[in-house]
Amino acid sequence: MNFEFTAEQELLKKAAREVAEEVIAPRVEEMEKTKELPEDFYPIMAEAGFTGILVPEEYGGSNLGTLAAILVVEEISRVSAALGTSFQVHCLGYLPLVRLGSPELKAKYLPGVAAGQYIATGAITEASGGSDPTGGMTTTAVRDGDDWIINGRKCFISNNKTANCTWVTAVTKDQPKKEFTTFFVDKSMEGYKTGRMESKAGFHGLDNGDLIFQNCRVPHSNIILGEGKGITVAMTSIGRMGRMGMAAVGLGVIKASLDAAVKFANERVLYGKPIAHLQAVQFKIAEMTYLLEASRLLVYRAAWMTDQNVPDKELAPYVAMAKLYATDAAIKASDLAVEILGGYGVVEEYHVERYLRDARMIWAAAGTGDIMKLTVARMHLNG
Ligand SMILES: Cc1cc2nc3c(=O)[nH]c(=O)nc-3n(C[C@H](O)[C@H](O)[C@H](O)COP(=O)(O)OP(=O)(O)OC[C@H]3O[C@@H](n4cnc5c(N)ncnc54)[C@H](O)[C@@H]3O)c2cc1C
Known part of the structure; x- marks a missing residue:
């Protein structure tokens, strides 16, 4: 077993950390107020070479794989879980083209994705219930000559305003x-519109809301994989990137919570000494540390398995475990950070209350914790 990142992965982490700390961090306060994604975020991500991280080289990308994408998501999320999520959803949005798209579709979109001209998302959830996407789906597509006409409304879509x-x-x-x-x-296709926006507890800066398809005319050649294969396309993409990506957002939140708690514990003096000397505080720091380490092991292994092209059915429970564990760990770690900071824990300026709000956002995105548990149980049980 080799637990080391490659030199390339280390460089990528460093580059992502620099973007996060130098470019994103100064914008977080504004994002919390306006809830808007900064206009220059994707141009900056494209400039850094991140937008096409899963795009094959022949289409202008770097094709560095899932683990590489996850490392970028983690570093960005350490500073802004909202932007980490936006970026991972962009990857989820174009991944089906990379894996399952026709050569024509790849040539049409992937160079623009890599260059940051196309920002993507993926839309399956409807108001009838995200956990049962097929049961209540009402969005329809009807063939009309060489085209299809799509009608329907998708909800909760990340990047619903930003993505084109x-x-x-x-x-x-x-x-x-x-x-x-x-x-x-x-x-550019008529009838594809952004609908209402959700006002959320966390992820301020990530646009989330409805996508409306009103007599939206789409060429037949824009079908991914083939007619009748839509659930495979959607669910394997959510498995290979959406859930992995949200797990990596969790890693970023845990690390941010730990860093903030350690800093505060070393600086806050009570009874004549920093509170880092209090055993109760040490226990909380220890818990946050092993939550981070255990989450990283699960998430990085699942990302590595994804890159090894482990079949979807075999991969799914490992991804689900990683997403479930890292999410719960992020909720716990950010809550502990709020406690360590005492009253300052709920003061915006100290950020940890944001980490807790953001951690809570991860649980339902790309499948709830309950659905992750069902996916894990299917390793052993039918049902
Ligand atoms: C921040 C965020 C970003 C998102 N981004 C996107 C996106 O980009 N694209 C997209 O298509 N969707 C997106 N979603 C939607 C997300 O995938 C759904 O919210 C999720 O699948 C849950 O669906 P729901 O909210 O309708 O809850 P429901 O499915 O109605 O679930 C309600 C409750 O029932 C529980 N439950 C449901 N089924 C079972 C079961 N079989 N066993 C036990 N418990 C069960 C759930 O765990 C939950 O507690 C996003 C959601 C969030 C919060």
Whole structure:
């Protein structure tokens, strides 16, 4: 077993940390107020070579793989979980093209993705329930000559305002059995609109809300993988990037919480000494530390397995474990940080209350903790 990152991965982490600390950190306060994603975020990410991190070299990307993408998400999320999430959703948005898209679709979109001209997302959730995406899906696509006409409303979509392209899963056959197809749609196509925005507890700076498809005309050639294969496209992409990405956001939140708690514990003096001398504080710091280490092991291994192209069915429980554990660890670690800071823990200026709000945002995104548990249980049990 080799637990070391490659020299390339170390360099990438360093580059992502520099972007996070030098460029993103000064914008966080403003984002908390306006809840807007900074306009220059994606140009900066493109300049750093991150937007095309999963794009093959022949289309202008760096093709560094899932673990590399995860390391970037973690570093960005240490400073802004909102922007870490936005970036991971961008990767989730174009991943189906990389893995399952036709050569024509790849050539049409991937160079623009790598250059930062296309910012992507993925849309499956509807108001009828994210955990049961097929049961209540009402978005339809109907064939019209060489095109398909999509009608419907997707909700909770990350980057719903920022992204100018998305994959979207729709019902393409109702009888005798429902069939689903996933299309790649871009904003030049009439009828693709941003709808209402959610006002959320955390992830301020990440736009989330509805995408509306109103008689949206999409060429047949923009189908990913084939008619009737839409759930495979959506769910394997969510498994390989969406859940991995949210787990990495969790890692960033845990590390940020630990750093803030350690700094405060060393500086805050009570009874004539820094509170770092109090055993109760030491226990909390220890807990945050092993939560981070255990989460990292699970997340990095699942990312490594993804890069080894482990089949989706075998991979899914490992990704689910990583997402579940890192999420719960982020909630726990940020809560402990709030406690260590005493009254300052709930003061915005000290950031840890933001980490706790952001940690809570991770639980449902890309599948709830309950759904992760079901996925893990399926390793052993049918059902
Ligand atoms: C920050 C954020 C970003 C998101 N980004 C996107 C995006 O970009 N694209 C997209 O398509 N969607 C996105 N989503 C939607 C997300 O995938 C859904 O919120 C999630 O799948 C849960 O669906 P729901 O909210 O409708 O909850 P429901 O499915 O209604 O679940 C309600 C409750 O029932 C529980 N439950 C459901 N089924 C079971 C079961 N079988 N066993 C036990 N308990 C169960 C759930 O765990 C939960 O506690 C995002 C959500 C959030 C919060």
